[in-house]
Amino acid sequence: xxxxxxxxxxxxxxxxxxxxxxxxxxxxxxxxxxxxxxxxxxxxxxxxxxxxxxxxxxxxxxxxxxxxxxxxxxxxxxxxxxxxxxxxxxxxxxxxxxxxxxxxxxxxxxxxxxxxxxxxxxxxxxxxxxxxxxxxxxxxxxxxxxxxxxxxxxxxxxxxxxxxxxxxxxxxxxxxxxxxxxxxxxxxxxxxxxxxxxxxxxxxxxxxxxxxxxxxxxxxxxxxxxxxxxxxxxxxxxxxxxxxxxxxxxxxxxxxxxxxxxxxxxxxxxxxxxxxxxxxxxxxxxxxxxxxxxxxxxxxxxxxxxxxxxxxxxxxxxxxxxxxxxxxxxxxxxxxxxxxxxxxxxxxxxxxxxxxxxxxxxxxxxxxxxxxxxxxxxxxxxxxxxxx
Amino acid sequence: xxxxxxxxxxxxxxxxxxxxxxxxxxxxxxxxxxxxxxxxxxxxxxxxxxxxxxxxxxxxxxxxxxxxxxxxxxxxxxxxxxxxxxxxxxxxxxxxxxxxxxxxxxxxxxxxxxxxxxxxxxxxxxxxxxxxxxxxxxxxxxxxxxxxxxxxxxxxxxxxxxxxxxxxxxxxxxxxxxxxxxxxxxxxxxxxxxxxxxxxxxxxxxxxxxxxxxxxxxxxxxxxxxxxxxxxxxxxxxxxxxxxxxxxxxxxxxxxxxxxxxxxxxxxxxxxxxxxxxxxxxxxxxxxxxxxxxxxxxxxxxxxxxxxxxxxxxxxxxxxxxxxxxxxxxxxxxxxxxxxxxxxxxxxxxxxxxxxxxxxxxxxxxxxxxxxxxxxxxxxxxxxxxxxxxxxxxxxxxxxxxxxxxxxxxxxxxxxxxxxxxxxxxxxxxxxxxxxxxxxxxxxxxxxxxxxxxxxxxxxxxxxxxxxxxxxxxxxxxxxxxxxxxxxxxxxxxxxxxxxxxxxxxxxxxxxxxxx
Numbered sequence: 001x002x003x004x005x006x007x008x009x010x011x012x013x014x015x016x017x018x019x020x021x022x023x024x025x026x027x028x029x030x031x032x033x034x035x036x037x038x039x040x041x042x043x044x045x046x047x048x049x050x051x052x053x054x055x056x057x058x059x060x061x062x063x064x065x066x067x068x069x070x071x072x073x074x075x076x077x078x079x080x081x082x083x084x085x086x087x088x089x090x091x092x093x094x095x096x097x098x099x100x101x102x103x104x105x106x107x108x109x110x111x112x113x114x115x116x117x118x119x120x121x122x123x124x125x126x127x128x129x130x131x132x133x134x135x136x137x138x139x140x141x142x143x144x145x146x147x148x149x150x151x152x153x154x155x156x157x158x159x160x161x162x163x164x165x166x167x168x169x170x171x172x173x174x175x176x177x178x179x180x181x182x183x184x185x186x187x188x189x190x191x192x193x194x195x196x197x198x199x200x201x202x203x204x205x206x207x208x209x210x211x212x213x214x215x216x217x218x219x220x221x222x223x224x225x226x227x228x229x230x231x232x233x234x235x236x237x238x239x240x241x242x243x244x245x246x247x248x249x250x251x252x253x254x255x256x257x258x259x260x261x262x263x264x265x266x267x268x269x270x271x272x273x274x275x276x277x278x279x280x281x282x283x284x285x286x287x288x289x290x291x292x293x294x295x296x297x298x299x300x301x302x303x304x305x306x307x308x309x310x311x312x313x314x315x316x317x318x319x320x321x322x323x324x325x326x327x328x329x330x331x332x333x334x335x336x337x338x339x340x341x342x343x344x345x346x347x348x349x350x351x352x353x354x355x356x357x358x359x360x361x362x363x364x365x366x367x368x369x370x371x372x373x374x375x376x377x378x379x380x381x382x383x384x385x386x387x388x
Numbered sequence: 389x390x391x392x393x394x395x396x397x398x399x400x401x402x403x404x405x406x407x408x409x410x411x412x413x414x415x416x417x418x419x420x421x422x423x424x425x426x427x428x429x430x431x432x433x434x435x436x437x438x439x440x441x442x443x444x445x446x447x448x449x450x451x452x453x454x455x456x457x458x459x460x461x462x463x464x465x466x467x468x469x470x471x472x473x474x475x476x477x478x479x480x481x482x483x484x485x486x487x488x489x490x491x492x493x494x495x496x497x498x499x500x501x502x503x504x505x506x507x508x509x510x511x512x513x514x515x516x517x518x519x520x521x522x523x524x525x526x527x528x529x530x531x532x533x534x535x536x537x538x539x540x541x542x543x544x545x546x547x548x549x550x551x552x553x554x555x556x557x558x559x560x561x562x563x564x565x566x567x568x569x570x571x572x573x574x575x576x577x578x579x580x581x582x583x584x585x586x587x588x589x590x591x592x593x594x595x596x597x598x599x600x601x602x603x604x605x606x607x608x609x610x611x612x613x614x615x616x617x618x619x620x621x622x623x624x625x626x627x628x629x630x631x632x633x634x635x636x637x638x639x640x641x642x643x644x645x646x647x648x649x650x651x652x653x654x655x656x657x658x659x660x661x662x663x664x665x666x667x668x669x670x671x672x673x674x675x676x677x678x679x680x681x682x683x684x685x686x687x688x689x690x691x692x693x694x695x696x697x698x699x700x701x702x703x704x705x706x707x708x709x710x711x712x713x714x715x716x717x718x719x720x721x722x723x724x725x726x727x728x729x730x731x732x733x734x735x736x737x738x739x740x741x742x743x744x745x746x747x748x749x750x751x752x753x754x755x756x757x758x759x760x761x762x763x764x765x766x767x768x769x770x771x772x773x774x775x776x777x778x779x780x781x782x783x784x785x786x787x788x789x790x791x792x793x794x795x796x797x798x799x800x801x802x803x804x805x806x807x808x809x810x811x812x813x814x815x816x817x818x819x820x821x822x823x824x825x826x827x828x829x830x831x832x833x834x835x836x837x838x839x840x841x842x843x844x845x846x847x848x849x850x851x852x853x854x855x856x857x858x859x860x861x862x863x864x865x866x867x868x869x870x871x872x873x874x875x876x877x878x879x880x881x882x883x884x885x886x887x888x889x890x891x892x893x894x895x896x897x898x899x900x901x902x903x904x
Contacts, residue, residue: 263727
């Protein structure tokens with residue numbers, strides 16, 4: 001009896017251990033990829049004569065603060081991390097949702113820029129056109145909606161091209177990026193340029209007060225857009241996993257032939273997926289305008305749309321994963337300055353570590369080999385092959 | 389029976405493990421010179437693993453391979469070929485745009501370099517190889533035109549090319565993996581003739597199959613495998629189908645479907661002069677008209693590639709027809725999308741179950757709701773009711789005997805038979821008027837075939853119309869009440885099951901019209 005009980009509890013233990021491993025498996029590789037990259041980064045710092053511990057301490061302090069730094073500086077550090085994370089979350093969700101639908105949206109950068117342009121246009125010009133002052137409750141949502149719809153349409157075009165001509169979205173989003181970014185430059189240097197006599201920069205006028213988010217905390221740049229980003233992540237998770245539309249998006253992404261067979265309108269779903277993806281990227285731009293900069297300026301986006309691809313990959317295209325990956329990337333970007341200040345390590349090192357993280361996530365076989373993790377046999381299908 | 393025949397190829401105590409599976413468990417197998425030794429077993433019984441060991445593609449964990457009594461270390465198929473072992477795979481390894489000669493010389497090109505260190509840029513000598521191909525085909529009675537482009541050849545002839553390819557590489561041991569799966573009955577008979585011709589000339593053949601009739605017809609010896617082990621051997625002269633099936637499955641199997649005479653009622657599916665193009669834009673279905681009545685099974689027989697696939701896809705809405713109409717239960721559904729056809733009462737068991745029928749990465753539960761997720765009870769408004777999806781899954785898994793530890797396993801992890809049961813459960817559990825079953829048992833084990841056949845007949849008895857598209861003549865014969873034969877995109881004839889025979893259908897499938 002005794003031994004039977006023992007084996008019973010032992011098997012219970014092993015089965016719960018197995019369940020834990022199964023549960024943790026989806027995030028295991030990203031976590032180990034981050035760890036490995038930090039180690040590789042540490043080796044690089046050491047090899048150029050730096051102090052890895054001090055560097056990472058600086059990184060951590062610069063992004064989340066510390067007791068040593070004091071409450072004021074710590075608050076500012078965290079605020080700035082949230083500021084960085086906001087566009088990352090929106091753009092990361094954009095790329096992740098497209099991945100779930102079997103599409104590779106490389107065009108988030110362009111969708112984001114156009115979103116910002118339209119959002120600021122509505123922000124500074126709409127009251128003048130209408131000849132009335134709009135209340136915030138109308139003007140702000142309109143400004144965000146403008147960016148959202150513009151980004152959505154821009155990506156939706158690519159979806160339609162794929163659905164009706166078979167044109168591959170990777171090529172088309174890249175091309176649409178060129179058009180979007182150069183059009184933005186054209187507009188900001190031309191008709192939309194801030195007309196004030198002292199201005200020499202390619203930027204729009206400031207948007208009206210009524211199109212701005214109220215500040216969240218006095219003296220900190222963090223804005224309500226960050227909270228909206230978190231809500232959006234939850235909403236996208238709900239949309240993908242709990243609704244019929246999400247089921248359709250995922251089914252088309254996993255097996256478009258089966259989706260067609262099951263009665264899903266594959267073409268419509270492709271276009272819709274790209275529209276929602278572009279709308280999220282457009283929102284990233286709109287929120288930057290209405291929450292942070294109050295205008296669009298050429299070159300304000302520090303490659304959010306491209307980092308978004310890395311973030312979506314690191315977050316395994318899961319909305320919550322995207323939030324975590326966004327905060328990580330934001331913290332690294334934000335903390336880099338303090339790291340440089342403390343150790344004279346250039347901020348570019350952070351880009352290297354981020355690239356390593358992405359490399360280890362994309363080529364997860366390396367991580368699985370290093371840490372002896374068995375493959376679950378399921379492969380993340382990010383996008384189907386050319387012309388697929 | 390007095391002289392012991394020379395053993396040319398022997399596998400001794402082969403054990404091969406894969407993660408979670410013992411694919412071969414201490415398997416012994418030998419091949420005598422000049423015999424046809426059939427290796428019989430269901431899918432997953434370990435036949436292919438054993439053959440891949442013999443062909444050098446897998447390294448066994450334990451055990452030895454002996455060729456003519458000498459122990460061999462086979463590291464790759466190249467080593468196997470060197471020792472005279474040739475394999476004809478179920479899916480041919482031919483380049484369709486190359487000629488027969490080019491395909492045969494591929495990987496074994498003769499060049500005319502004076503020395504091995506000369507640059508390998510010598511002219512390919514096609515003429516010499518072509519002559520050799522001609523000699524070989526003459527010697528073994530394999531008619532093959534060396535200058536024909538492979539893509540233009542019929543499947544049967546392509547298979548001959550594969551055999552010549554092996555012989556060209558001086559194989560005296562041939563492994564034929566499910567060679568008849570793609571052939572018409574006539575082509576299969578041709579193959580059996582060739583096999584005998586080959587063994588007469590001293591070639592030894594391992595014949596892998598799960599078809600009982602063929603084994604009894606051509607094999608000199610039979611070895612049966614089940615679950616990674618050799619479970620018995622038989623002499624074809626003393627055995628019969630029933631015995632072999634029981635050995636193969638491990639229990640008594642009912643080979644013929646028990647069914648009452650059909651009671652056909654009103655016309656359910658009416659197809660009128662339907663024309664459909666295939667992927668390449670060629671007309672694959674050329675003006676087909678037929679009727680399936682409620683309460684009967686119409687079997688659509690034909691060799692693969694005669695338009696059945698395109699016809700079935702047109703009926704399920706996956707492919708748009710060029711002209712003509714079809715209706716189900718009086719509703720004209722020509723050119724309608726799949727969902728509308730499904731809602732009109734079609735249950736579609738698609739030919740390619742992994743491509744169309746399932747999302748392999750989804751759970752069984754989600755797959756069971758794949759076509760119905762958008763309406764009650766599976767969703768309210770736009771919100772999916774996961775508890776309803778799960779409850780439905782638990783019920784259907786029980787009702788349709790899907791063997792799975794849980795409804796939340798990815799469909800891709802199930803065996804082929806259980807995957808097909810998931811599709812059958814989903815499609816037949818709806819209120820349907822017409823069942824379209826395309827190759828419903830292809831590649832399945834005997835047990836699953838038996839089960840799916842029963843379900844199809846049960847639907848018929850409930851007054852549902854059934855259109856059965858199958859390349860397996862036995863399946864057509866045992867299930868159908870009426871049989872239509874399709875050849876080159878047309879229905880050659882429609883006959884009553886009672887008024888036809890296997891031989892007659894075989895001829896019709898091959899395009900041979902009997903003189904009336």
